[in-house]
Amino acid sequence: QVQLQESGPGLVKPSQTLSLTCTVSGGSISSGSYYWSWIRQPAGKGLEWIGRIYTSGSTNYNPSLKSRVTISVDTSKNQFSLKLSSVTAADTAVYYCARVGIAVAGAGFDPWGQGTLVTVSS
Amino acid sequence: EIVMTQSPATLSVSPGERATLSCRASQSVSSNLAWYQQKPGQAPRLLIYGASTRATGIPARFSGSGSGTEFTLTISSLQSEDFAVYYCQQYNNWYTFGQGTKLEIK
Numbered sequence: 001q002v003q004l005q006e007s008g009p010g011l012v013k014p015s016q017t018l019s020l021t022c023t024v025s026g027g028s029i030s031s032g033s034y035y036w037s038w039i040r041q042p043a044g045k046g047l048e049w050i051g052r053i054y055t056s057g058s059t060n061y062n063p064s065l066k067s068r069v070t071i072s073v074d075t076s077k078n079q080f081s082l083k084l085s086s087v088t089a090a091d092t093a094v095y096y097c098a099r100v101g102i103a104v105a106g107a108g109f110d111p112w113g114q115g116t117l118v119t120v121s122s
Numbered sequence: 123e124i125v126m127t128q129s130p131a132t133l134s135v136s137p138g139e140r141a142t143l144s145c146r147a148s149q150s151v152s153s154n155l156a157w158y159q160q161k162p163g164q165a166p167r168l169l170i171y172g173a174s175t176r177a178t179g180i181p182a183r184f185s186g187s188g189s190g191t192e193f194t195l196t197i198s199s200l201q202s203e204d205f206a207v208y209y210c211q212q213y214n215n216w217y218t219f220g221q222g223t224k225l226e227i228k
Contacts, residue, residue: 046220048219108171
């Protein structure tokens with residue numbers, strides 16, 4: 001079955017850019033039936049959708065983060081990536097990648113990666 | 123933005139009993155609602171989508187109901203592995219999550 005795995009630095013300095021990659025295995029990221037998303041969760045808090053990308057490269061972002069977020073896809077590597085610029089301590093969180101169906105009827109996030117903790121600190 | 127409000131924040135229930143969790147949307151999301159279970163140190167797991175359809179491999183003791191703005195997740199007979207945090211999430215207008223309900227052992 002499809003599995004997702006996040007990777008990237010666990011520590012980022014304030015004002016710098018957070019960069020993470022999600023590697024998809026067990027299936028093709030080029031499948032036309034899904035979006036590929038990033039979601040984050042600060043410690044002890046709830047979940048926040050960051051954005052999504054389609055295999056074509058078309059993206060949609062959470063309006064609250066849109067000015068700082070870029071999501072890209074590399075179909076040759078079966079990966080998609082997140083860049084979040086000008087980070088502050090408020091961006092410290094566990095970052096998850098996840099798949100979500102295009103058809104509204106089946107649009108739950110499934111599966112998820114295991115998550116990676118990113119801490120913003122000098 | 124559609125705001126999702128879950129209640130209660132914490133629910134204490136004994137094993138073998140029924141648990142009922144609620145989720146309210148600030149505006150109608152039709153049936154475009156999912157439920158997730160999250161255990162400490164783990165990623166959320168999809169339980170229900172389309173308000174009432176169980177995801178693959180989810181036991182029948184989990185059931186979802188509702189439409190529009192009011193939704194319910196029911197766990198019919200709690201097992202030890204069911205004690206966790208549960209989130210609702212709408213996908214009618216982008217994606218937003220509730221703040222979670224912690225289901226704890228009474």
